[in-house]
Amino acid sequence: MKNVIITGTSRGIGFELAQLFAKNGHKVLALSRNSTPLEILNIKNITTISIDLSKENEIEKVTDFISLNWKTVDILINNAGKLIHKPFKELTTSYFLEIYKVNIFSVAELTRQLIPFLKKGSHVVNISSIGGVQGSLKFSGLAAYSSSKGALITLTELLAEEYKEQQISFNVLALGAVQTEMLEEAFPGYKASVSANEMAHYIFNFALTGNKFYNGKILQVSTTTP
Template sequence: MANIIITGTSRGIGLEMVKRFADCGHRVLALSRNPDPVATLQLDAVAHFPFDITSTSDIEKVIKFIAGEWKEVDVLINNAGLLLNKPFEETTASEFEAVYAVNVFGVARLIRAVLPFMNQGGHVVNISSMGGVQGSAKFPGLSAYSSSKGALITLTELLAEEYKEKGPSFNVLALGAVQTEMLEEAFPGYQAPLSAQEMAAYIQDFALAGHQYYNGKVLPVSKSTP
């Protein structure tokens, strides 16, 4: 039984991961601004509470939960993300910063909070996007989102180097098109070749075993990029 923290669990891939990990007997802390979808599952092995990754007090809640209930964390999956689909010239500074607050700064803050509870065998999996991979296809309207996902990739590589002697391992998955609500927001009407359930299954397997083979790697997980 592993202790798994997952962010962004109110819908899509995150919610499907909660179901899969719980079904396999693992303990899950599901973190999302809207905890209701997880609450309705009524899974004994799943803890949840409202969580805003940009909130210092909510980060403190996570620390208190781990210290009081688990003592250690095996896997942290940073799945939460904020999408902004808007022309660059129409994007305000505060909107641009809000995307980075969730996709980069919030992830760094949560990792920093959880690290003291992770040992050498732990695994931090950051969920990025093919839009953040250097040289990949880029699309108008996604300047804030894709650039923040590129920053997340580099952050992952740097943390893997910094912690390579004492652990945990850090890897980042750059996802292509997956049929989720977020994809519909970015590319209305586009039909992705992969479902949220299929991608959740892949991430689950990688989170539990991928660090045996990789550390500090960005792995494209994409059958197509719109």
């Protein structure tokens, strides 16, 4: 049984992941601003905390829970993300900050505060985007989103180096298009070939076993080339 923290669990991939881990006997701490969807399911092994990860002081809710209940964390999946689809000329600094607070700053702060609870063999999986990979196909309107996901990739590589002596593994999955609510909101009518549930199964298996084979690696999980 693993102690697993997952962010962005109100819908999409995170929602599916929380259920998958819990139904396979693992303890899940599900973090999202809207905890109602998972609470309604009332699944054993899932604890929900309603939290705005972009606010540093709220992350104390997580460390308080771990200190009182788990003591250690085996897997952290930084899945929460925010996407704004706008032409670059409309992307003011406030829009960039809005995206970066969720996609990079909150990941860094949550991970930083959880480091004392991550022990030898722990695995941190950061969910990035294929659009954040250097040399990949890029799409107009995603300057803030894709650049933040590129920053997340670099952060993952740096953390893997910094904590390799403690044998805490950090890897990043750069996902292609997945049929989620966020994708539908950004690109109405677009149909991805991979469902949220299918991608959740992939991430589930990787989170449990990927650190045996990878550390500080970018894995591109996409059916399209480049």
